[in-house]
Amino acid sequence: MSSTAPDVTVIIGAYEAMPYLIRCLESVEAQTLPAGRMEIVAVDDGSTDGTGEYLEEFAARTAIEMRVIRQENSGGPSGPRNVGLGLARGRYVFFLDADDYFGEEALERMVAMGDRAGTDVVLGKVVGVNRGAAKSMWKETVERADLFTSNIKFTLSAQKLFRRDLLVRLGMRFDEELKTGEDALFTMEAYLRGNGVSVVADYTCYYLVGRDDGKHVTKSGSYVLRFDSARALMSLIATHVPPGPKRDVLMVRPFVITLLPQFGPALLRQSDEVRQEKMRLAAPLLETYWSPGLARRLKVNERLRLLCIAKGRLDLLLDILQFVRDKKEPRAVRKGLRGRLYLVYPHFGEGVLPLSAYELTVREWVGRKRIDVPGPQSAAAFLRRLVGKARRTVRSAGLHMPRRAHKV
Structure with missing residues (x-):
């Protein structure tokens, strides 16, 4: 294991992730960020479909430093992410779902943005594959987005680049008591307590995949x-x-x-x-x-x-x-x-x-x-509207309302 801290730790929590995991890992290996500047921490959360075995096989042949942890099923994504976070050494961490995959330049672009802007969270453009994905926050690339005036508040999934120093300093972890929405809680806290949020909107960094086997975690739960x-x-x-x-x-x-x-x-x-x-x-x-x-x-x-x-x-x-x-x-x-x-x-x-x-x-x-929300109305316009309403009422009653005589 290298003594130099990598730029990014890619944390992958995986449960019953085959065959989606294959493309997921290939997308990490295909990154333009050099292999020596990143590491993978993958946590198999009690899978029975070969997920754990494939992670170990991939780790044995990839040039990227990779650790594989296999554990009993924890019942949700928070546990594996927290395990990965505890083992991460990178300056940044990225939580990559095992169903999804990166654009080739994703990590290089996001790390460059975080370093240039000095921000603690970097959002990379997300598009959906066989499912919808939020779009309103990807209109432009910005080094520092305002949480209150921009639409970044409407993307609270965990698939973002986080500065690890922020997470360590604040002792941030995913709430393992929550079985859904745990990523929204984590991301919103980072938005609120971190040193700014950047947006990379001019390149598709992340492909959000809709599974066709009904096992996607967000579709489950009461x-x-x-x-x-x-x-x-x-x-x-x-x-x-x-x-x-x-x-x-x-x-x-x-x-x-x-x-x-x-x-x-x-x-x-x-x-x-x-x-x-x-x-x-x-x-x-x-x-x-x-x-x-x-x-x-x-x-x-x-x-x-x-x-x-x-x-x-x-x-x-x-x-x-x-x-x-x-x-x-x-x-x-x-x-x-x-x-x-x-x-x-x-x-x-x-x-x-x-x-x-x-x-x-x-x-x-x-x-x-x-x-659209109407602008202020003048008193004259109000009176005209009242007169018009009165005329319509009179006409509907079958009566005649004389018009005002014109001056000669």
Whole structure:
């Protein structure tokens, strides 16, 4: 083993990873970063499909320094990653899933970026193979991305380059109690407590592979685990960011990405017992972390669903979900002197939910039509709108409203 610390330790936690593991390891070996500047720490988490044997075979013939650890199944990805992290010697670590693979220049580009910018986390562009992948954060390469104004907050998977000194200094480890969302918790902490985040967007660094055998870890687990994940991430954000606009910006991620999918149209097909249990699990999260500032950063149907949960109104929530499942398009109406725009979802104007819950506060698409938040409205425009509404009301009643006489 070399006495010189490598630039990167590639940590691979592998469970039942064949045959995907073959391309994964080939992509490490094909890196333009020289073999002497990296090492592999691979942890076989109790596989029975030949994963452990293949790791040992590869280690015996590769020019890259490689350690293979074989252990009993730990029940999730956190354990193997923590084992790998404990053995890592590199200046940086990269957590590579055994299903996925690198672009050839990935490590060289990301290490160069981290060294140039002095940042503790480097994001390399990710694309999906046989599955979707987030896209909004890859618009441009930036040496220092702002967590609160950029979309990096919406990519919290562990497949990133982390400066090992940060992880050691903070004693960071993956939470082995969490069975899903453990990577989001780890990555968000690094974002919040590290010395900046860089983005490499002009080269595809990582290929995220969708397995066709149904064994991908993110597809497993009960809904209770999703609530555990949301609770942990919300608590982390609240610990490190005081109440206010910045916290509201970050809270969008756990509320919309982690919590809300549990209250999508699929809820209509679930038993009343499951529905009630989900409401019970979500209620304290809304009570603790919901804020008006967060509410205004959401789309109308997102805000309405969360407000129904906060109020304990499963009946109203089901009405809104039925509307969404039926692919009905909400009508847009303007009200008030300021000309605010509202989307007419179920129970609009009935008083059971506040009118503000229906207000358009962020850009949305309704069907194929984009709807932007309207600008301020003048008093004259308000009056014209009132007159127009009055004329339409009169016409619908079959009456005639005389026009104002023109001066001669």
